[in-house]
Amino acid sequence: xxxxxxxxxxxxxxxxxxxxxxxxxxxxxxxxxxxxxxxxxxxxxxxxxxxxxxxxxxxxxxxxxxxxxxxxxxxxxxxxxxxxxxxxxxxxxxxxxxxxxxxxxxxxxxxxxxxxxxxxxxxxxxxxxxxxxxxxxxxxxxxxxxx
Amino acid sequence: xxxxxxxxxxxxxxxxxxxxxxxxxxxxxxxxxxxxxxxxxxxxxxxxxxxxxxxxxxxxxxxxxxxxxxxxxxxxxxxxxxxxxxxxxxxxxxxxxxxxxxxxxxxxxxxxxxxxxxxxxxxxxxxxxxxxxxxxxxxxxxxxxxx
DNA sequence: TTTCTTGCAAATTCTTTGCAGATTA
DNA sequence: TAATCTGCAAAGAATTTGCAAGAAA
Numbered sequence: 462x463x464x465x466x467x468x469x470x471x472x473x474x475x476x477x478x479x480x481x482x483x484x485x486x487x488x489x490x491x492x493x494x495x496x497x498x499x500x501x502x503x504x505x506x507x508x509x510x511x512x513x514x515x516x517x518x519x520x521x522x523x524x525x526x527x528x529x530x531x532x533x534x535x536x537x538x539x540x541x542x543x544x545x546x547x548x549x550x551x552x553x554x555x556x557x558x559x560x561x562x563x564x565x566x567x568x569x570x571x572x573x574x575x576x577x578x579x580x581x582x583x584x585x586x587x588x589x590x591x592x593x594x595x596x597x598x599x600x601x602x603x604x605x606x607x608x
Numbered sequence: 609x610x611x612x613x614x615x616x617x618x619x620x621x622x623x624x625x626x627x628x629x630x631x632x633x634x635x636x637x638x639x640x641x642x643x644x645x646x647x648x649x650x651x652x653x654x655x656x657x658x659x660x661x662x663x664x665x666x667x668x669x670x671x672x673x674x675x676x677x678x679x680x681x682x683x684x685x686x687x688x689x690x691x692x693x694x695x696x697x698x699x700x701x702x703x704x705x706x707x708x709x710x711x712x713x714x715x716x717x718x719x720x721x722x723x724x725x726x727x728x729x730x731x732x733x734x735x736x737x738x739x740x741x742x743x744x745x746x747x748x749x750x751x752x753x754x755x
Numbered sequence: 756t757t758t759c760t761t762g763c764a765a766a767t768t769c770t771t772t773g774c775a776g777a778t779t780a
Numbered sequence: 781t782a783a784t785c786t787g788c789a790a791a792g793a794a795t796t797t798g799c800a801a802g803a804a805a
Contacts, residue, residue: 464700472700486759486804499700504716506695507794522762527795530698539700542707542716546693548653548769551677553611553619553646553686560689561736569651569689574730582746583721589708590750597744599729603737633779633784654769669787674770695794 462502472499472538479536493518494529498539545569559596563603570603609649619646619685626683640665641676645686692716706743710750717750 464472476495480487493514498505505513511526533539545567554571557578561570577597586592611619623642627634640661645652652660658673680686692714701718704725708717724744733739 484759488760488804490761495700498698502701502718504697504699506697508695510698520762524763524796525761528761530696531796534698537702539698540702542697542699543690543693546690548655549677550651550653550689551645551657551681551686552651552689553642554649555684555687561733561739563737564740570736571649572730572733577727577729580724580727580744582724582744583719586708586719586746588751589717590710590748590754592708592746592748593711594747595744596747597727597729597742599733599739600741600743601737601739604735607737631780631784635779635785637786667787671771671788672786675785678771 464500464502469496469500476533476538479538483536485532490514490518490521490525491529491532493521494526495533495538498530498533504542557594559599561599561601561603563606564600565602565606568603568605611647611649616643616647623680623685626685630683632679637661637665637668637672638676638679640668641673642680642685645677645680651689704741706746708746708748708750710753711747712749712753715750715752 473492473496476492476499477487479485480491485491494510497510497513507523507526507530510530511521511523514521514526530539534541544564545562550569552571556573558571558573559577561572562568574597578595580595580597582592582595620639620643623639623646624634626632627638632638641657644657644660654670654673654677657677658668658670661668661673677686681688691711692709697716699718703720705718705720706724708719709715721744725742727742727744729739729742
């Protein structure tokens with residue numbers, strides 16, 4: 462679950478570089494927010510990150526954590542697990558199918574594929590738990606947005 | 609984008625059957641909420657469903673739409689596009705990777721797979737837009753939850 | 756200094772809940 | 781009738797924003 466020291470160092474370097482390139486300030490708060498996400502593979506939520514950062518930066522505020530995470534996402538240093546989930550969206554198609562998602566407008570289009578349905582996933586997964594289903598998410602820019 | 613009349617009819621039948629089996633009432637409101645999701649492939653959000661249902665059931669309230677959608681999801685008649693997105697979660701791994709998600713506890717575990725990275729998606733997708741990346745989401749019950 | 760950043764507090768947005776009256780089987 | 785549903789209004793959770801004070805180049 463923990464990321465190697467080596468890897469964390471590389472990620473921190475990438476962060477410092479990004480700041481220099483973008484003319485942003487690598488403040489104490491920003492460094493510690495990024496470090497908390499960079500050092501783990503457990504994909505913490507905002508509240509968790511906030512709680513952990515506060516141990517080292519007791520005065521940090523929750524909205525700074527939010528602002529920093531948005532910034533880091535925008536700069537490509539991290540991404541959110543479900544990027545298009547501002548509001549709940551529903552699907553009455555209960556057959557197995559997959560999704561093409563336009564990363565610009567958020568539109569989602571279904572597609573079916575027998576080939577993708579019986580995709581074989583790495584053997585190691587079996588020791589992690591019972592696999593119930595496999596969903597493929599294809600991301601890109603839709604024809605409408607491409608213009 | 610529109611679902612065939614035949615398919616819509618079948619979905620409505622499944623809904624009526626579910627109500628009977630579960631001892632739930634197939635009220636006007638519930639029927640129209642389900643119909644709105646069942647008749648389209650565009651995956652509408654709650655507000656959109658509400659707006660459309662109101663055309664036929666002007667007195668329906670937003671919270672009834674919410675309650676009905678939860679109920680329908682629970683009964684397996686529909687599902688939400690991003691089921692695990694109560695709060696935002698972050699990932700500092702910018703290399704291509706995939707996710708195993710436990711549908712019980714929500715824990716997410718990364719895995720890499722060259723084979724999955726160059727998955728070939730159906731040809732038809734190319735006409736929908738530029739494909740940028742492919743993410744595989746494996747859902748199941750993790751070893752810890754299985755007990 | 757001068758621009759960028761932070762913390763506070765309040766606002767927004769999305770979703771859920773308690774309750775009394777209306778509705779359905 | 782008897783249990784279930786609905787609409788209303790208010791509460792709750794997650795996230796965003798305006799602003800004045802504070803920190804970094």
